[in-house]
Amino acid sequence: MEGETKKAMTGDGWFKTGDIGTMNQDGTLSIKDRVKNLVKLSHGEYVALEKCEAIYRDSKEIKNICIIADNGCPVLLAVVEPTEPGASDKDILEALKSQARSGGLSRPETVQGVIVDDSDWTKNGFLTSSSKIKRREIKKKHDKEITEMMKRY
Numbered sequence: 001m002e003g004e005t006k007k008a009m010t011g012d013g014w015f016k017t018g019d020i021g022t023m024n025q026d027g028t029l030s031i032k033d034r035v036k037n038l039v040k041l042s043h044g045e046y047v048a049l050e051k052c053e054a055i056y057r058d059s060k061e062i063k064n065i066c067i068i069a070d071n072g073c074p075v076l077l078a079v080v081e082p083t084e085p086g087a088s089d090k091d092i093l094e095a096l097k098s099q100a101r102s103g104g105l106s107r108p109e110t111v112q113g114v115i116v117d118d119s120d121w122t123k124n125g126f127l128t129s130s131s132k133i134k135r136r137e138i139k140k141k142h143d144k145e146i147t148e149m150m151k152r153y
Contacts, residue, residue: 020048042074045108052076053133055103056111061087061095064121066138067111068146074153075112077146079138081126085118092116113149115142 008016020033033048040046049067056065056078064081080092093114100110117138121127126138139146 039069039073040071041069041076041108042072043108045106047076047109049135052105052109052111055105056096056099058103059095059099061092064127064133065096066126066133066135068135068139068142073150075150076109077113077115077149078111079115079117079142079146081121082116082118087116089114089116112153115145115149117142 010016018035019031020035020038021029021031024030033051037050038046038048047069049069052067053065056062056067061083062080063083066079068077068079069075078096080096082092093111096111096114117126119126121133122131126134126141128134
């Protein structure tokens, strides 16, 4: 598939994997993220969603989190499975903002709105068999709430 090969290779012979990496001083490469996991917010900041989710996941108030943002969005939103059923949006948002500060996240990486989903994500189809989140499924289920919340920003 010559056409596909040309798309995947640079003119000087590098294979474009879709990974984002950093060249270390010792000449090794550290993979940091995937290009598809980056979003460019409306103010021009790039945010790595999975990096943010990993930091937020350290909050004891949540079991699972899915950060919601598309290119051009003004802020990050989150759909969260709380540790305790019935937790309020306000309490979860405060816990996430505190976690963002302690985890060293920047202002654009700080979640500004939360949708609490008390359902068991291991049973409702929001997680793969290896416990990775299914971002598309979560966005689809909470589309109306996400749309309404984004209108506030």
